[in-house]
Amino acid sequence: MKKLTILALALLLGPVAGRAQQDPCAFKGTVEDFFKSDQKAKTETAAQEAKTETAAEMASRTNDDGLAGGRLDLLRRAFIALNLGEVTDEEGAMVFNFNPDRLDFDTMGQFSPRFVVHEATLFAPLETKIGTLPESERQSAKDALNKDLQDLDDVEIRLRWTPRFSTPGQDLQTVATDIFIPVYASTVQAEFKDVAKALAFLEASIQAAGLDPEKATAVEFCNKEEPRKKFLELAERFNTETAKAIANLRKELSDHFFFALADLIEGQPKFVGEAVLHQRQGAAGPDEGTASLRFEIGPRSYWGWKRWAKSTGKALDAGSAQEYLKGFQGTLPLLSLTVDYTNTSDFEIPLPGGTETFSQDGGRKVSANLQGGVYLGTSRAHRLGLEAKYDWASGDRQDRFVSTLSWTEKPDAALGEAFKQFTGGSDIVVSLVYANKPEFRGEVNQDLGLRAGLKWSFGGTKE
Amino acid sequence: MAKKGKIFQKMAAINANTTLELTVSKTGGPVVTAVEVGSTGNDDQSFSDNDLTPGPATKQLNGNNSYALVWSGAFVTQGSATLHVDVGGTNVKTVPVNGQAGDTFFRSVLIP
Numbered sequence: 001m002k003k004l005t006i007l008a009l010a011l012l013l014g015p016v017a018g019r020a021q022q023d024p025c026a027f028k029g030t031v032e033d034f035f036k037s038d039q040k041a042k043t044e045t046a047a048q049e050a051k052t053e054t055a056a057e058m059a060s061r062t063n064d065d066g067l068a069g070g071r072l073d074l075l076r077r078a079f080i081a082l083n084l085g086e087v088t089d090e091e092g093a094m095v096f097n098f099n100p101d102r103l104d105f106d107t108m109g110q111f112s113p114r115f116v117v118h119e120a121t122l123f124a125p126l127e128t129k130i131g132t133l134p135e136s137e138r139q140s141a142k143d144a145l146n147k148d149l150q151d152l153d154d155v156e157i158r159l160r161w162t163p164r165f166s167t168p169g170q171d172l173q174t175v176a177t178d179i180f181i182p183v184y185a186s187t188v189q190a191e192f193k194d195v196a197k198a199l200a201f202l203e204a205s206i207q208a209a210g211l212d213p214e215k216a217t218a219v220e221f222c223n224k225e226e227p228r229k230k231f232l233e234l235a236e237r238f239n240t241e242t243a244k245a246i247a248n249l250r251k252e253l254s255d256h257f258f259f260a261l262a263d264l265i266e267g268q269p270k271f272v273g274e275a276v277l278h279q280r281q282g283a284a285g286p287d288e289g290t291a292s293l294r295f296e297i298g299p300r301s302y303w304g305w306k307r308w309a310k311s312t313g314k315a316l317d318a319g320s321a322q323e324y325l326k327g328f329q330g331t332l333p334l335l336s337l338t339v340d341y342t343n344t345s346d347f348e349i350p351l352p353g354g355t356e357t358f359s360q361d362g363g364r365k366v367s368a369n370l371q372g373g374v375y376l377g378t379s380r381a382h383r384l385g386l387e388a389k390y391d392w393a394s395g396d397r398q399d400r401f402v403s404t405l406s407w408t409e410k411p412d413a414a415l416g417e418a419f420k421q422f423t424g425g426s427d428i429v430v431s432l433v434y435a436n437k438p439e440f441r442g443e444v445n446q447d448l449g450l451r452a453g454l455k456w457s458f459g460g461t462k463e
Numbered sequence: 464m465a466k467k468g469k470i471f472q473k474m475a476a477i478n479a480n481t482t483l484e485l486t487v488s489k490t491g492g493p494v495v496t497a498v499e500v501g502s503t504g505n506d507d508q509s510f511s512d513n514d515l516t517p518g519p520a521t522k523q524l525n526g527n528n529s530y531a532l533v534w535s536g537a538f539v540t541q542g543s544a545t546l547h548v549d550v551g552g553t554n555v556k557t558v559p560v561n562g563q564a565g566d567t568f569f570r571s572v573l574i575p
Contacts, residue, residue, distance in 0.1 A: 031571065031573060032570070032571050032572060032573060034571075035569075035570075035571035036569065036570055036571060172493050172539070173492060173493040173495075175493075176492075176493035176494075176495050176539050177493075177495050177511075177512045177513060180495035180497075180512065180536075180537065181495075181497075181511055181512065181513075184497050184535075188535070189497075189499070189509065192497075192499045192533045192535060192569075193499045193501065193507060193509065193533075195499075195501070195533050195571075196499040196500060196501025196507070196531055196532060196533040197501035197502065197503075197507060197531075198501070199501055199531035199532075199533065199571055199573070200501040200502050200503050200528070200529045200530050200531040201503055201529070202531075203529045203530075203531050203573050203574075204503050204529035207529065213573050214573050242569070246535075246567060246569055249535070249537070249567055250537070250567045253537055253567070258537065258539065259537075259539060259564070259565050261493065261539045262539050262540045262564050262565075265539075265540055
C-alpha cells in the first residue's frame with residue numbers, strides 16, 4: 001500500500017516537478033512534446049513502465065521454469081504478435097485480455113473475453129487425500145502427480161457481457177460542456193491564450209533560425225540565441241503559472257460537479273453477465289462451469305436525476321444536474337445483487353502405486369449475494385451496510401444463509417490517528433450477524449441466541 | 464540550402480487565402496475540450512467545444528503571421544478525443560488523447 005502511494009505521488013508530481021528542476025534545453029523531444037502536461041501522459045508513462053516490468057517478469061519466468069519455447073510462451077507470443085490484446089501476470093496466473101473495443105456493439109453491448117492460464121498445482125482435496133497415505137509413499141506420490149502436470153493443465157475461459165440499455169453519456173455531453181465552458185473561461189483561458197501566443201512567437205523564432213519548429217529538438221534550437229531565450233521564458237512560465245492553471249482547472253471542475261457527472265452514468269441500473277469455463281487436466285482437478293448475473297444500481301443516476309427534475313419542475317440542464325448532485329454529497333455505495341450457478345464435473349484419478357483411486361462426485365451450487373450500503377447525513381462519517389449471502393449445493397442438504405448488518409463510524413481526524421497507532425485502522429464497526437443455522441453464524445462478541453450475535457471492532461478499516 | 468527550402472515550404476503553406484479548420488472527434492466520454500489559437504499578429508482566437516465538435520471551426524490565416532494552438536480538456540469518464548488540424552486542405556495533422564475518468568490534459572500544437 002505504501003509503495004503504491006509513493007508511486008502514485010511520484011507519478012502525479014514527477015513530470016512537472018522533475019522538468020522544473022532540469023535544464024529545459026536538455027529536453028530531448030520537440031516543442032510540442034515539451035509543452036504537454038496531463039494525467040494521461042503520466043498514466044501512459046506508468047503503463048509503459050508496468051508493461052516493461054511485466055515483460056521482464058514474464059521473460060524471467062520463462063527462463064526460470066523452463067517454459068521458454070513451451071506452449072504457454074508460444075501462446076503469449078502469438079497473442080501479442082497478432083495484436084489481440086494485453087497479457088498480464090496476476091498472482092500465479094497469466095491473463096490474456098482480449099481488446100474489448102473490438103467486441104463493443106451499439107445494440108448488444110460490450111463483450112469482454114479473457115483467457116487465464118493458472119499455474120497448474122495438485123487439486124487441494126487430492127493433496128489432502130495423499131496426506132493420509134503412509135508417510136513413505138506421500139512424497140513419491142506427490143512427485144509423480146506433479147510431474148505429469150503441464151503448463152496448460154489449468155485454464156479458464158471467461159466471457160463478460162455488459163448489455164447497453166441506454167447511453168446517458170451522450171445526453172450528458174451537453175451538460176458537461178455547459179459546466180466546462182464558464183469554468184474554463186474564468187480559470188485558465190487567459191493563461192492558455194498567453195501561452196498559445198508565446199508558442200507562436202517561439203515557433204516563429206525557431207523558423208527564423210532556419211530550423212523546422214515541428215521537428216527540431218530543444219537541444220538543437222537552444223544553440224540559437226533568440227529561440228533559446230523565448231523557450232526558456234516559456235518553459236519557466238509553463239512550469240509555474242501554467243502548471244498552477246491546469247491544477248486550478250481540475251479543482252474548479254471538481255467543485256462544479258463536472259467529474260461527479262460520472263456518478264450519473266455509473267449509478268444507472270445495469271446488468272453484467274459472465275460465463276466461466278474452468279478446464280483442468282490430470283491431477284489439477286475437475287472441470288467447472290459457472291454462469292453469473294450481477295445487477296447494480298447507485299443512489300444517484302441519470303434516471304434518478306430525470307425523475308428529480310420532473311418532480312421539482314427543473315429543466316434538464318447543467319444547473320439542475322449540479323443541484324441534484326449537490327444534494328447527494330456524502331452518499332454512495334452501490335446496491336448489488338449477484339447470482340452464481342456452478343456445475344462441477346465428477347473427478348477420478350488413480351493414485352501412484354495403483355492400489356487406490358481418488359474420486360469426488362460432481363455437483364451443482366447456487367449462490368446469491370446482496371450487498372448495499374448508505375452514508376447517513378452529509379458526510380461519510382456514519383455508514384449503514386447490509387450483506388446477505390445464500391448458498392445451496394447439491395448433495396449438501398444444509399442450505400446456508402448468513403446476513404450481516406453493519407454500522408461503521410469514522411471518528412474525527414485526531415481520534416482516528418490515535419486508533420491507527422494501536423489498531424492499524426481508524427473505524428469503529430458494530431455488526432449484527434444472523435445465520436439460518438448455528439454452525440454458520442461464526443464467532444461473535446455477544447450471543448443473541450444460537451443463530452444471531454453482535455460483533456464489534458475498533459480500527460475496522462485496515463490500511 | 465535544405466533548411467532554407469523548408470522555411471520556404473512552411474511560409475508558402477500559409478497565404479492570404481489559407482483557412483485553418485479544427486475538428487475534435489470523440490469516443491466514450493463525456494469529454495470537453497477547448498482550443499486557443501495564438502498568433503504573432505493580432506488575430507488570436509478561441510474555440511469552445513461547441514465550435515470544435517462536430518466542427519469544423521474555421522479561421523482565416525494571415526501569411527505574415529505564425530500560429531500555434533493550445534488544446535486542453537477534461538474527461539468525465541473514460542474516452543478519447545482527437546484534434547484534427549487542417550491547414551488549407553493540404554497540411555493535415557491529428558493529435559489524439561486517451562483519458563480516464565477525472566483526467567485533464569494540455570497539448571501544444573504548432574500549425575503545420
